[in-house]
Amino acid sequence: MRSLRGQLLVAGPALDDPNFRRTVVLLGEHGDDGAMGVVLNRISSITVADAVPPVAALVGDGAFVHVGGPVQPQAVVVLADFVEPERAGALVLDTIGFLPGDVDDELELGELRNARVFAGYAGWGAGQLEEELEEQSWVVLPARASDVFTTAPDTLWAEVLRRNGGGLAVLALLPDDPHVN
Numbered sequence: 353m354r355s356l357r358g359q360l361l362v363a364g365p366a367l368d369d370p371n372f373r374r375t376v377v378l379l380g381e382h383g384d385d386g387a388m389g390v391v392l393n394r395i396s397s398i399t400v401a402d403a404v405p406p407v408a409a410l411v412g413d414g415a416f417v418h419v420g421g422p423v424q425p426q427a428v429v430v431l432a433d434f435v436e437p438e439r440a441g442a443l444v445l446d447t448i449g450f451l452p453g454d455v456d457d458e459l460e461l462g463e464l465r466n467a468r469v470f471a472g473y474a475g476w477g478a479g480q481l482e483e484e485l486e487e488q489s490w491v492v493l494p495a496r497a498s499d500v501f502t503t504a505p506d507t508l509w510a511e512v513l514r515r516n517g518g519g520l521a522v523l524a525l526l527p528d529d530p531h532v533n
Contacts (some may be wrong), residue, residue, distance in 0.1 A: 353383070353384060353482070355382045355383060356379050356387070356481075356492060357381055357382050357443050358378075358379065358452070358495055359378075359379050359493065359494065360376055360378060360379075360392075360495045360499060360512060361375075361376070361379060361389065361481075361490040362375075362377075362488050362491040362492075362493055362513060363376075363509070364488055364491055364523075365523060366488065367489045369489070371421065371422045371474075372474070373390070373527075374393075374509045375391045375392075375393060375394065375438075376391070376393045376499065376508050376509055377390065377391050377392065377474050377490075378390055378392055378431075378444065378445070378495055378499070379387040380442065380444045381437060381442070382481065383513065384478060385478055386477045386478050386479075386480065386481070387424075387480075388473055389473065390420035390421060390429055390474065391418070391420055391470075391474055392418070392499055392500060392502065393505040393508040393509055394418060394419035394420075394505065395417075395418050395419070395505050396407065396416055396417045396418065396419055396471065397416065398416065398417050398471045400415045401414075401415075401416065401419055403469075404417070404424075404477070407430060408507060410432065410458065410467040410469075411467050411469055414440065415428075415469070417469050417470070418470045418471070418505070419470065419471055420470030420471060420472045420474065421470075421472045421474030421475070421482050422472060422474070422475045423472055423473050423474060423475040424473065425471050425472035426471070426472070427471070427472055427473065428469060428471065429470040429471075429472070429473050430450065430452075430467060430468070430469050430470070431444070431448060431449070431451075431467065431468050431470070431481070431495060432451060432461070432467040432468075433447055433448050433451065433466045433467070433500075433501070434447050434448070434461070434465075435447070435462055435465060436462040437449065439452075439462045440452070441453060445495050445497065446497065448497055448523065452468075454456070456465065466500075466501045470472060470499065475480060481518070491513075491520065492531065493512060493516055493520075497529065499512065506523065508525040509524075510525075511524075
């Protein structure tokens, strides 16, 4: 199996599960035992300062918690762009990775270019993602750092499809409910 770590899973038009409809997922891990990632384009109305004060300094004033997925929605997952990537708990894309599990002092992380806090994550058991890929529920596309830290999560799904051109660019034009087109 070829690992898709660091790639985007972009929800196809037939994927109507409300947890994943029109989502863009960054895969943080993918192997024989399954896969996990975070939804990049779902934002909550709760600030990081209100939900998880200990990590608020990492993301700045007024930053909102993003909804990483339906698995363990109370779990806190933080992705950051590390100046010193070796300080990441697990690298995902270039210098972007997950914070280590236990950080006693944020100085241990070194300088961070950016950080984003997610509540929960998306997860697949062994073989489950492969089945969904065969069903064409997902389109696998290359990720960019700008996807991870997008300032326009509402348009990320269409933007990622459009920039890959061809039939994917056409797919980006579909209305939310194609039946009313």
